[in-house]
Amino acid sequence: MTLDQYVCDLREITARHSDPVEITDLVVPLARKFAQSPELLRPEYRECDAEQGFGVHMLHEEPNHDLAVFLVSWLPDRGTTPHNHKTWAVVVGIEGQEQEVNYDRRDDGGKPGYADLKRSGEQVMTAGDIACCYPEHIHSVRNVGKDISISLHTYGRHINYTGRSEFDVERKLEKPYVVRVADDAHARAQILTKRRIS
Numbered sequence: 001m002t003l004d005q006y007v008c009d010l011r012e013i014t015a016r017h018s019d020p021v022e023i024t025d026l027v028v029p030l031a032r033k034f035a036q037s038p039e040l041l042r043p044e045y046r047e048c049d050a051e052q053g054f055g056v057h058m059l060h061e062e063p064n065h066d067l068a069v070f071l072v073s074w075l076p077d078r079g080t081t082p083h084n085h086k087t088w089a090v091v092v093g094i095e096g097q098e099q100e101v102n103y104d105r106r107d108d109g110g111k112p113g114y115a116d117l118k119r120s121g122e123q124v125m126t127a128g129d130i131a132c133c134y135p136e137h138i139h140s141v142r143n144v145g146k147d148i149s150i151s152l153h154t155y156g157r158h159i160n161y162t163g164r165s166e167f168d169v170e171r172k173l174e175k176p177y178v179v180r181v182a183d184d185a186h187a188r189a190q191i192l193t194k195r196r197i198s
């Protein structure tokens with residue numbers, strides 16, 4: 001399955017459905033198929049952001065930031081803080097081992113900047129495994145393998161445009177969460193330049 005076909009199918013599904021569970025049920029088999037696409041094997045998609053701990057490579061978003069598809073590559077023993085998404089998500093493991101820790105929220109979210117979270121479970125995702133997230137679901141992700149891990153992430157909306165949050169569980173804090181997205185157009189230009197020079 002090509003990226004263009006995948007995006008066409010995502011458009012069709014989200015035009016017909018608005019319930020996040022109905023959408024993810026339909027997206028899961030397609031995401032599983034697209035995760036095997038040779039298009040995802042570009043070397044630049046394996047690059048991780050050393051400061052952030054993971055590289056976020058954007059494959060697609062609509063002009064209004066809906067339907068965002070990312071390949072995310074994670075450095076060993078690095079990951080995210082606990083966070084929500086404020087949109088639906090379907091994640092497929094491609095390579096390595098990613099641990100997902102889930103949290104329940106105990107407060108009602110009514111006090112700005114405050115959040116009381118309790119760890120509720122965890123699982124490890126390997127190649128071919130799928131995880132779905134819903135708008136208020138809170139989790140953290142960590143590469144628990146020895147090598148980089150890679151996963152395909154599809155969201156109802158680009159996660160930097162949903163107004164989502166990250167959480168400090170110990171200090172009971174909630175704050176805005178924005179990730180750095182790799183400049184792959186720049187990376188591709190550098191690869192082409194290197195090929196021309198050598």
Ligand SMILES: [Fe+2]
Nearest residue numbers: 083085139141
């Ligand atoms: Fe997440």
